[in-house]
Amino acid sequence: MSVAENLQRIKQKLPAHVTLVAVSKTKPVELITEAYNAGQRDFGENYIQELEDKNKRLPADIRWHAIGHLQSNKVKYIAPFVYLIHAVDSLKLLQEINKQALKNSRVINCLLQIHIAKEETKFGFDVTECEELFNSEALKQLHNIKIVGLMGMATNTENQNVIKDEFAALKKLFDKLATQYADIKTLSMGMSSDYKLAIQEGSTLIRIGSSIFGERDYSKS
């Protein structure tokens, strides 16, 4: 199936309140252009240099989502154009995004990554740390970032109940924050393998790579 057909198939079943981000990491600009020509405007990338490069080569009305773990020293490269940063996992990173956003006279939208999976390797705040951050004085100093929601990745498992419980826990935190803060509107959860479950559990944004562009081949890069 072509990229356009894959997009069509996924979008057909999406509720109107769910945004589809096409995750194009490792994929060539030709395939992104195919998706673009099929009407797709939101694209997600993990690697900063690749994101910078693709931003230069592709149409300016693409909304670029930085979805992977982000190092503070890389923020400056994407600050001029990034649409949404998904995986903010420390106050230090938020402060750096704020600094670079200010330099570019922008307000950059951010999602806080919440650690919901059982795996040790996944980055993010736990629920308590997240609430502490929202209550902190340090956050109030940052006028060039806007926290618009949360992002999370479920455990990589076949067990649907585990995934469901993790998504539900994230949704619960999201709902609580959304009642306190008007800007909190985006819940980024769900990838190719688990997006249907994520939508059932209240996701408003799904990040889909392989189901649109095919499996990634890391051996070539």
Ligand SMILES: *Cc1c(COP(=O)(O)O)cnc(C)c1O
């Ligand atoms: C690569 C990636 C995705 C997309 O994964 P697929 O399984 O190909 O849909 C989604 N979210 C993040 C954070 C990723 O790194």
